[in-house]
Amino acid sequence: MTALPAPELAVSRWFNTPEPLTLAGLRGRVVLLHAFQMLCPGCVSHGTPQAQRAHTLFRHTDLAVVGLHTVFEHHAAMTPVSLEAFIHEYRLTFPIGVDAHEGNQPVPVTMGRFKMRGTPTAIVIGRDGTIRHEGFGQEDDLALGAILGSLLTEKP
Known part of the structure; x- marks a missing residue:
């Protein structure tokens, strides 16, 4: 299987970071991109807490955990103002x-x-900017951790 280059992010607003992030700017680091919606039950119960745990557990490595609030339904309810409250209430600290x-x-x-x-x-992007893993739905913490650990040990 050939790894495909990750397309660039298109973001209208950022939280928890002083500067906008780009995948090009994160090249050389392993990136865990967590796409979620704040009204998605699987995101709230599993995906978003998992991303926060990865951010906390791998904080002394060069893993970049990046959240992407990607709203494709219930647009009126999931505004940036609502997201800001969600981030505060769930104590999310990753960008x-x-x-x-x-x-x-x-x-x-x-x-x-x-x-x-x-x-x-959950999309994991290698140091070279290619997509190394794509997971949809609930993924086991240990399985995702093994993927991240393996990529973090690869030489740049």
């Missing part, structure tokens, strides 16, 4: 971007670029 929308398209830009099927989605 989170709001996936950009173009026109009246229901699917956000980054979600479309990565051809995501829904949320939660």
Whole structure:
């Protein structure tokens, strides 16, 4: 299987970071991209806490955990103001971007670029900027941790 280059993020607003992030700017690091919606039960119960645990557990490595709030339904309820409250209430500390929308398209830009099927989605990007793992739905912590650990030990 050939690893495909990860497309760039299209983000309209960032939280928990002083500067906007890009995948190009994170090249050389392993990236865990966690795509979620705050009204997605699987995201709230499993995906988002898992991303926070990875952010905490791997904080002394060069893993970059990046959240992507990718809203493809219930747009009126999931605004950046609501997301800001969600981030505060769930004590999320990793950078989170709001996936950009173009026109009246229901699917956000980054979600479309990565051809995501829904949320939660975990995408692991290697140091070389290629997609090394894509997981949709609930993934076991140990399995995801093994993937991250393996990629973190690869030489740049």
